[in-house]
Amino acid sequence: MHLHATSSEEGKTAVILVAGFLGAGKTTLLKRVLNWRTDAAKTVVLVNEFGKVGIDGDLLRTSGTDIVELTSGCICCTLSADLKQSLMRLWEDFEPHRIFIEASGVADPTTILSLMKDPQLAAMMHLQKVVTVLDADFWEARDHFGPLFYHQLEAAHLILLNKIDQVDPSRVSLYLKEMHAALPDCQVVPTVHCAVDAATLFAPVEDATGKPLATVVTDGQLFEAIQPGHLSEHAPTMATEHFSTFSFVSSKAMDQDRFHHWLQTLPLEVFRIKGTVRHRDGTDFINFVGGKWDRYPWSGEQTTRLALIAWNVDVDAIEGGLRECLV
Ligand SMILES: Nc1nc2c(ncn2[C@@H]2O[C@H](COP(=O)(O)OP(=O)(O)OP(=O)(O)O)[C@@H](O)[C@H]2O)c(=O)[nH]1
Incomplete structure (x- = not known):
């Protein structure tokens, strides 16, 4: 399939798929793009969250752009019919000019x-483009x-080789060289x-010849320790066997020190946490990816709602x- 614009694509809605592993920065990219005023008009974002609790929709909705959420499954498998609909x-x-799909x-x-x-x-x-956000730490x-x-x-x-602020600068140019060698058709x-x-x-x-949408399938071993091939076998396997997505919702306040300690002592297998945490003096939005986290004050609903x-x-x-962190 060729992706450069042809006359048959003129007048059609352009779709940009934003992909990338958990916590790489997909929502960060969309928040940025939706602030580009010129682009916000006639743009719609379709957000897919694997878990039941939709968080990204809340973050993006502040932009004033129309946001459609698909939760409780993955659009590449269990929700693919839903994605089409x-x-x-x-x-x-909406008759949009452009649709961004933020994949889970x-x-x-x-x-x-x-x-x-x-x-x-x-x-x-x-499909206008596939943009993948990569946490530089993971390369x-x-x-x-x-x-x-x-x-x-x-x-x-x-x-987007993202989060380069978290990587030694000397590594970044090495990564870029390696990526150009491994993915010669791709702009990094x-x-x-x-x-x-x-x-x-x-x-x-x-x-000029158009880049194939999907190229060689390589034999990387991410998750093999967890379950060989499970991610390509789709969400039910992940959800029911080794891969868990769950949520925690409470209107009670959390003790900040206890919650901080809880975060610091989490096992490595808890990879991604995002959402709001209500404490005695207010509520924070917390973003935790692979042991690193940041938080900022949240002015929306004052409750704890974590995915x-x-x-x-x-x-x-x-x-x-x-629960032990609740006061
Ligand atoms: N230090 C640093 N943090 C970043 C950068 N880009 C994003 N983050 C942070 O990484 C965390 C995850 O970013 P998100 O944009 O939510 O990632 P995501 O890919 O949408 O996450 P999922 O949808 O859960 O897979 C947030 O705390 C961001 O602020 C970066 O370049 N440097």
Whole structure:
């Protein structure tokens, strides 16, 4: 399939798929883009969260852009029919010029790209670009990541090598060289907080021959320790066997010190936590990715509402630990 614009694509809604592993910075990118006033008009964002508690929608909604959320599953598998219906519905409701799809961090873009070839969808919209956000810290560990991780990179036309502020500068140029060698058709832009410019983000895919949407499937081993191939076998396997996504909701306040201690002593398998934490003096939004976290004051609903993603953990114990932080 060729991606450079053809006359048959003129007048159709342009779709940009934003992919990337858990916590890489997809929402950060979208928040940035939706602040570009010129682009906000006639733009709709479709956000997919693997867990039941939709968090990203709340973060993006402040931009004034129309946001559609798909939660409790992954659009690359259990929710792929929903994705098609949602895309068709939002095309009819909003007549957007552009749709951003924020895939869940565990979504395989190759299946979403196949869906985009559906004749009904293809009559309304065309895939303009796949943008994958990559946490620079993860490049070096790439061989421990599985097919999903590679698919997210290989499907990309543009990769934002993000969070370079957390990596030794001397490593960044090495990573860029390695990435250019491994992914020669792909544009790679190093970023902090996904600070890419509009010209780069929206630049046409220039390869005159067109880049295949999905290329070679490599044999990376991310998650093999967790369950071989499970991510390509879709969410039910993950959810029911080793991969857990769960939420914690409470209107009671948390003790800040206890919660801080709880975060610091979490097992490594608790990879991603995001949402709001109510404490005695207010509420914070917390973003935890692979042992690192940040927080900022939250002026929205004053409650604790967390989405968590973990592997091989005793969910009851994790939830019990959170309950002990309540006052
Ligand atoms: N230090 C640093 N933090 C960043 C950067 N980009 C994003 N973050 C932080 O990384 C965390 C996760 O960012 P998100 O944008 O929520 O990541 P995501 O890919 O949308 O996450 P999921 O949808 O849960 O997979 C947030 O705390 C961001 O502020 C960066 O360049 N440097």
